[in-house]
Amino acid sequence: MIVAENLSKSFGAKNAVSDVSFTVQPGKVTGFLGPNGAGKSTTMRMIVGLDRPTNGQVTVNGRDYTKLRAPLAEVGVLLDAKAVHTGRSARNHLRAMAATHGIRRSRVDEVIEITGLTSVAKKRAGGFSLGMGQRLGIAAALLGDPHTLVLDEPVNGLDPEGVLWVRRFVRHAASEGKTVLLSSHLMSEMAVTADHIIVLGRGKVLADASVDALVKQWTRASVRVRSPQAPLLAAALERDGVTTTSQEAHLLDVSGVEAADIGDLAAARGIALHELTPASGTLEDAYLRLTGDDVEYKTKDLA
Structure with missing residues (x-):
């Protein structure tokens, strides 16, 4: 379990994280979302002791990460896949990490196989593609078979097979009772991977809820209706106080x-229907509505 209590971090006059509190429960995949500059990476760095909080605290299984006797065996971390000696092979990089914690050498071969690195295990990490570098970072996070995983954008650069593997892996880890905190900008992937969502915006918690609850709160259900008599149907619905819009x-x-x-109304009025499709909101819809006022770096609409 990861518990953040009134967590804040300032860099000079910049408040990167402001009074953030949340709990990441074991047995669930918790998605960590927010626009660029929202404070996600800073928060993850504070969880694993790379940044010291200005105020508040964060613990992993009740303890400060910096006080863990064998961190790799308790927390698997992927924050920067490029944080590797480029002259070392993938296998030697993992062996060096294992040696610092007394992890058996055979475990190195296990995580290489798990992450699909067998064919490139002897190659220098500096020559890896973005996707292969991500796989090596994930292998390093799994090295100590930890009970807690903190993964920042683990599917970045992965091909479809790799993305599917990460999804299945973190779901399996959660099913075994492990704690999984996972950040991503891919809303469609997060929607089918995460059980719970924490959203940051400008350093503050904007939402902390299950995926279903978040979507229900921040989107509206609608029905797609196609009819050759659409104006007549719209008029009948609007007389009953129903909202209709038409794009074509x-x-x-x-x-x-x-x-x-x-359907009942159309049948009673003799109006033909060619399509009647219920549509619920998506996690992406909810996220965009929730963070619309908290995007620090906005792009120009060219439409």
């Missing part, structure tokens, strides 16, 4: 009423 002829986006009720 014969197509309506209807909110505030169930699909079955739309």
Whole structure:
């Protein structure tokens, strides 16, 4: 379990993290989301003792990370896949890490196989692609078979097979009761991987809820309706206080009423329906609505 209590970090006049409190429960994959500059990486660095909090504290299984006797055996960390001696082979890099904690050499070969690095294990890490570097970083995080995983953008640069493997791996780790904190900017992937979501914006916690609860709170359900008599149907629905919008002829986006009720109304009025599709909001929809006012680095809309 990871527990942050009133955690703050300032760099000069810049407040990177401000009074953040949350708990990452074991047995779940917890997604850690937020725009660039939101404070995610700083928070993760404080969890593993790389940055010292200005105020507050964060503990892993009730202890400060810096006081853990064998950190690799308790917390697996991927913060920067490039943090590796470029002249060493993948195998030698992992062997050097294992030697610092008395981890058996056979474990190095195990994580190399687990992460798909067998064919490049003897190659220098400096020549690795982004995706292979990520796999090596994940292998290092798994080296001590830890009970807690802190992974910052682990699927960055991975091919579809690698992304699927990471998803299955972290889900399996959570099913074994491990604590998993996972950051990503891929909302579609987070939606099918995470059980719980923590969202930061400008250094503050904006949301701390299950995926389903977050989507329900920050999006609206709607029904996609296609009809050759769309204007007539829209008029009938709006008389009952239902909201409809139209992006193209014969197509309506209807909110505030169930699909079955739309079908019943259309049947009673003799209105033909060619499509009636309920659509719920997505995690991406919820995230964009939630963080819309907290994006520090905004791009220009070219449309």
